[in-house]
Amino acid sequence: MTSLFNHLLHKLLAHRRHLLWLLLLGVVLPWAVFLKASSEIEEGEGFYGDLQILRWAHAHARPALDSLSLFFTTIGGPVPMTVFAGLFTGGLVWRRHYRYAGFFGLAVGGAAALNLLAKALLGRPRPAFWVSLAPETSYSFPSGHAMGSAAVVLALGLLLARRRWRVWLPGGLFVLGVGFSRVYLGVHYPSDVLSGWIAALGWVTGVYVLLPPTRPLT
Numbered sequence: 001m002t003s004l005f006n007h008l009l010h011k012l013l014a015h016r017r018h019l020l021w022l023l024l025l026g027v028v029l030p031w032a033v034f035l036k037a038s039s040e041i042e043e044g045e046g047f048y049g050d051l052q053i054l055r056w057a058h059a060h061a062r063p064a065l066d067s068l069s070l071f072f073t074t075i076g077g078p079v080p081m082t083v084f085a086g087l088f089t090g091g092l093v094w095r096r097h098y099r100y101a102g103f104f105g106l107a108v109g110g111a112a113a114l115n116l117l118a119k120a121l122l123g124r125p126r127p128a129f130w131v132s133l134a135p136e137t138s139y140s141f142p143s144g145h146a147m148g149s150a151a152v153v154l155a156l157g158l159l160l161a162r163r164r165w166r167v168w169l170p171g172g173l174f175v176l177g178v179g180f181s182r183v184y185l186g187v188h189y190p191s192d193v194l195s196g197w198i199a200a201l202g203w204v205t206g207v208y209v210l211l212p213p214t215r216p217l218t
Contacts, residue, residue, distance in 0.1 A: 019209070026205030030198045034142075037195045041122045041141050047191040054127055057184045066133060069181035073134055076149040076178030078112070085109070085152060103211050104155050107204045111151035114203055115144045115196070126187055136187045143188045146196030149178045154204045159213060 040047065074080070085108040092101035124141035138144075153171035160167050179197065182188040 022205065023209060027202055027209065030202030030205070034195055034199045034202060037191065037198075038118065038122060038141075041124050047189070050127075050189040050191050053190045054129060054183060054186060058130055058186060061184075065184060068177075069184045070133060072174075072177040072181040073145060073185060076145050076174070076181070078144055078148060081108070081148045081152055082112070088156075099211070100159055100213050103207060103213055104159060106211065107155040107207045108148070108151050110207065111147055111200050111203050112144070114199065115142060115147045118142055118199070119144070124192070127189055128186075130186055132186045134185050134187060140188055141192050142196035142199055143179070143182050143192040144196070145182050146175070146179045146188075146193040147200045148196075149175050150197045150200035151204050154200060155207075158204070158208050 037047075085104070089101050089105045089108075092098075092104060119139040119141065122141050123139050126136055126138075126140040153167065153175050157167040157171060175197070179193040182193055183190050
């Protein structure tokens, strides 16, 4: 009996330590960084390296990179991500995985709503250093493409933990491709993209902590 109690206590303490690290690295730290970046934007300050990276990307423009960037920016856009998230959530509901559907819907839908709110509150103008192949007219910070694609991939990875490498590797490359495309096309500063990724991490991880799936989907 004593050994069983010690084993359960050890598992409980290990779980609490895991939860604390998850909260610190996945929620508190990302939100602290995002709020700091938001305050800099609100004060009208820029970020070191933004202009240099934009100009470097434009200086290396090639037809092949044009096509690749347009491909990633199209499939990683709000409409494809919303359609995918809606179909995936609907599939979970159809299979009666209501808790998973709630997590995924709140993780992705909440990230989209948060992105729109941040854009409206901060109102950062987009870069306009050359005529873009895919021009945008909305506000710039944070990148909706970067935040939405990262939220979808992260939520999928947390749900499909037993197949995590089938999600993290191609999903990570997809997220990087979408983020790069936004900078390459000149419609976002690099800080917009990084902040979108960070906000997605903080939001989706927070939802995961508050509404954890009982077990990963197989």
